[in-house]
Amino acid sequence: MSPQKIANSPTQTCMRKMGMSQHGILEQLKQPKYEGFLDDFRQQSFAKGQLISLPGSANNEVFIVLTGRTRVYLAYEEREFTLCYLEEGDIFATHTRAFVEAAKDSSLLLVSAREFGQKVLQFPELSFLMTDILGEVLSSTLDIIDGLIFHDVRHRLIDFILAQANENGQQTDQGIQFHCDLSIEDISMLIGTSRQTASSLLNNLIRDGYVAREGRSRYTITQPEQLAALVE
Amino acid sequence: MSPQKIANSPTQTCMRKMGMSQHGILEQLKQPKYEGFLDDFRQQSFAKGQLISLPGSANNEVFIVLTGRTRVYLAYEEREFTLCYLEEGDIFATHTRAFVEAAKDSSLLLVSAREFGQKVLQFPELSFLMTDILGEVLSSTLDIIDGLIFHDVRHRLIDFILAQANENGQQTDQGIQFHCDLSIEDISMLIGTSRQTASSLLNNLIRDGYVAREGRSRYTITQPEQLAALVE
Incomplete structure (x- = not known):
């Protein structure tokens, strides 16, 4: 499955790329x-x-x-x-x-x-x-x-992760790997919540096996379809 | 005081006029x-x-x-x-x-x-x-x-009222009168809340003497400075 394939949630093609x-x-x-x-x-x-x-x-x-x-x-x-x-x-x-x-x-x-x-x-x-x-x-x-308006913070965090993978993700044996050098504080300000909340929600996704984190800036979506299904 | 004068809150020049x-x-x-x-x-x-x-x-x-x-x-x-x-x-x-x-x-x-x-x-x-x-x-x-992100529903309702007055308000002896033929339901969908909440917040502003309502579509801001001060 290509990284593009997971981008089927309507809000998912979105987050925060006003860049041109x-x-x-x-x-x-x-x-x-x-x-x-x-x-x-x-x-x-x-x-x-x-x-x-x-x-x-x-x-x-x-x-x-x-x-x-x-x-x-x-x-x-x-x-x-x-x-x-x-x-x-x-x-x-x-x-x-x-x-x-x-x-x-x-x-x-x-x-x-x-x-x-x-x-x-x-x-x-x-x-x-x-x-x-x-x-x-x-x-x-x-x-x-x-x-x-329509989605809670967890949904917005998942949208953010899927959008990152969609933008620079690589398919690997472990799942879709992507690079993101934004800190948890940076991410919290993108999704409109506190650093504590963003951190705890991300840790839950890691603990539940949807996402793995390697080092400071490399992530793997280990269950892309299941992660996308959470926000469908 | 001209209606323009009350437009000093940063979000107030705003609400919902993408019209050109x-x-x-x-x-x-x-x-x-x-x-x-x-x-x-x-x-x-x-x-x-x-x-x-x-x-x-x-x-x-x-x-x-x-x-x-x-x-x-x-x-x-x-x-x-x-x-x-x-x-x-x-x-x-x-x-x-x-x-x-x-x-x-x-x-x-x-x-x-x-x-x-x-x-x-x-x-x-x-x-x-x-x-x-x-x-x-x-x-x-x-x-x-x-x-x-930064304001609650009451703040957004007041911003909406001030923006309406700013756009088509007339100074009268009673205050700044403006015309708005949107229903409470219309307004609730503009400020992102339920009809019930919008209605109750508007009624509070009327009861507290900031705003008066005449008929279905005519409003007077009886205390423009005090109303604007609520969101400063």
């Missing part, structure tokens, strides 16, 4: 027909933990992640909720109600939204790509709302 | 420079309660509401959650995980997303408008997530 790597935007922009598009972008480095943008900030910029990983999150008083992580090749804008921070040392290409818009006018085919990207971001936020 | 009437898209499209843009749209009527689109349907269309009101909602088993209502001049797409139904008898202009994209290529300035619209839709969904 699948569009390979950097690759696309290297095509001769887009020559000049990236000229006005400036490159800037951010150290792990550094804030890239705040909600309500006046400057409205579009950025592409060159290296590293950035976290997009909502915050209220002491609480945080992670909307998504952006990886190499992902594109996003600073002008939202979300915070953006460097989750690892990161290097970005930035340009003002105004200049970006002018550029797209010069390369109108890119407007299709932009519409696709915004559509996917929107789709991800609808997935999040769906999860929050 | 403020862009007056139909007005804009009547400009000579956009002549021909609407030519390939077909007009179609939907009776109150009729489904306009289902998640996962193959046809991917863009539509503009000419008359009436459509409801965009998520559903799971017996439960529904309303994302937004679209009114005259609002634009949306059918190709999302949401259901769209006619909340009143409605008339829409529809076109396939592919043709719509081709049209935008012919009128590249429209890509700015489209980006704005998608950005606003995205922003509304982030508001919803923010409300669901």
